Amino acid sequence: MYDVLILGGGAAGFYAAIHIAEADPQLKVAIIERGKEGLGKVKVSGGGRCNVTHAEFDPRELVKNYPRGEKELLGPFHTYCSGDTVAFFEERGIALKIEPDGRMFPTTNSSQTIIDCLVSEIDRLGVKVLRNSSVTGFAKVFEDENQDSSIWSVETIRGAYNAKNLLVCTGSNPKIWEMLKKMGHTIVPPVPSLFTFNIKDDRISGISGVSTYARINIVSSKGHLDKFHAALKKYSLQLSDLETEGPLLITHWGMSGPGILRLSAWGALFLNELDYKFTIRVNWLPSYYEGSIINKLQQIKELEGKKTVLRTKCFDLPKRLWSSLVKASGITEADKWADITKVQLQDLAKELTECQFRVDGKSTFKEEFVTAGGIDLKEINFKTYESKLNPSLYFAGEIINVDAITGGFNFQNAWTGAYIAAQGIVKNTKS
Ligand SMILES: Cc1cc2nc3c(=O)[nH]c(=O)nc-3n(C[C@H](O)[C@H](O)[C@H](O)COP(=O)(O)OP(=O)(O)OC[C@H]3O[C@@H](n4cnc5c(N)ncnc54)[C@H](O)[C@@H]3O)c2cc1C
Incomplete structure (x- = not known):
């Protein structure tokens, strides 16, 4: 009989096991993992570098990065925040560095450093990892006829185990969600988050690799109005919820970069409802709007009349993007500012700010x-990450309806949930 069985040896499972064993070395704890090693996502995370957390240490600011979980994570982050994660790794000799955008990585730039740290802690603390042991079912069983005390029975492809407490950290596994549904839990239907947009458009084809800071809005387009507004209503969204500013990267297949990814996360359910067919409006010069840019273009036309439009560097925009937008406004390579018509100027203003x-x-x-x-x-x-429906059943990590924008926030959800669940479980074993 185990005191605690942890289903799933990913980021949350390992982190929780370490904290349980540290808080009470007497407890009998094991992780049940379907894979050969576990920690598979940590390995591939952050392009192999593992973006462990984010250098945002104020819980009120940190929660703003979670489209799902913003309200609920405030309390947990007051208990265990990104600074605690940094301290955890630094106390174990793993130095982390902060990149200019706030993402934090091990200074080795290798996710293996994080894996080695977690695995060596598990070994040091004597936590058993039952590998190649896919969980096929679990249930509460009563120890006596009066149904006074119960334990958890877990079935795996390699055998069955019993435990007093169960912590489920199996990430986004639909089979485990199905099992939990049968135990009375509500599962919010899964949809992808953090994706890039597919766009075929002459204005961006041939300029992949260009990156610039932009404002991006999801807008409705002709012929799709009804569906668009129905989806807004369904998810209680305002148009202002579907606006973001950030770096935008033009790729071979469309658009990516932090600005686009942020929009994909905040709009995850809404965009799924639209079957990923929608229109975006890009303002390549967010400090201007269509009206103010017209005045600016007019001034340039008066001052730079003899120069060709294409070769004038008048805004902080990548050259290839400027050329593409100028051409899309019907302005040729040879056209000088003095030759530009009012309509062309208006078209250029639109391309720059309402594209x-x-x-x-x-x-x-x-x-x-x-x-x-x-x-x-x-x-x-x-307060404990315990199920409100099934006492002594706990959850942490991606299995719950929490997800974040890119930047290390998803791991922080796993570390925080795992830490608090660990404390809750240890307390439960003593009561
Ligand atoms: C390619 C990629 C890169 C990422 N990079 C980052 C990043 O840099 N920074 C960041 O913050 N987030 C990143 N994420 C997100 C982050 O990896 C997840 O949010 C995080 O791993 C969630 O941890 P978890 O422990 O809840 O789930 P997981 O890491 O998914 O772990 C679940 C574990 O449960 C096991 N399991 C599942 N079902 C069973 C079963 N039936 N029986 C036994 N075991 C089972 C799985 O094998 C797995 O080991 C990335 C995700 C991906 C896919």
Whole structure:
């Protein structure tokens, strides 16, 4: 009989096991993992570098990065925040560095450093890892006829185990969600989050690799109005929720970069409802709007009349993007500012600040992807991460309906949930 069985040896499972064993070395703890090693996502995370957390140490600011979980994570982050994660790794000799955008990585730039740290801690603390042991079912069983005390029975492809407490950290595994549904839990249907937009458009074909800071809005387009507004209503969204500013990267197949990924996370359910067919409006010069840019263009026309439009460097925009937008406004390579008509000037203003693109489908962002959806947050006590429906059943990590934008926030959800669940479980074993 185990005191605690942890289902799933990923980031949350390992982290929880370490904290349980540290808090009470007497407890008999094991991780049940379906794979050969576990920690598979840690290995590939952050393009192999593992973006462990984010240098945002204020819980009120940190929660703003979670489209699902913003409200519920505030309390947990007050208990265990990104600074605690940094301290955990530094106390174990793993130095982390902060990149200019706030993402934190091991200074070795290798996710293996994080894996080695977690595995050596598990070994030091004597936690058993039952590998190649896919869980096929689990249930509460009563020890006596009066049904006064119960334990958990877990079936795996290699045998069955019993435990007093169960912590489920199996990530986005639909089979485990199905089992939890049968135990009365509500599972918010999973949909992808953190994806890039597929766009075929002459204005961006041939300029892949160009990156610039932009404002991006998801907007409705002709012929799709009804569906668009119905989806807004369904998810209680305002148009302002579907706006973001950030770096935008033009790729071979469309658009990516932090700005696009942020929009994909905040709009995950809404865009799924639209079948990933929608229109975006890009303002390549967010400090201007259509009216103010016209005045600016007019001034340039008066001052630079003899110069060709294409070769004038008048805005902080990548050269290839400027050329493409100028051409899209019907201005030729030879046209000088003095030759530009009012209509061409208006068209250029539109291309610069209200540039619309039709998105048709999505692609996986290879550095990080997560699933929105999972166990309904209303059914979890966030002081302990215990199920409100099934005492002594706990959850942590991606299995719950929490997900974040890219930047190390998804792992922080796993570390925080695992730490708090560990404390809750240890307390439960003593009561
Ligand atoms: C390619 C990629 C890159 C990423 N990069 C980053 C990043 O740099 N920073 C960041 O913050 N987030 C990143 N993420 C997201 C992050 O990896 C997840 O949010 C995090 O791993 C969730 O941890 P978890 O322990 O909840 O789930 P997981 O890491 O998915 O672990 C679940 C574990 O449970 C096991 N399991 C599942 N079902 C069973 C079963 N039936 N029986 C036994 N075991 C089972 C799995 O094998 C797995 O080991 C990335 C995700 C991907 C896919």
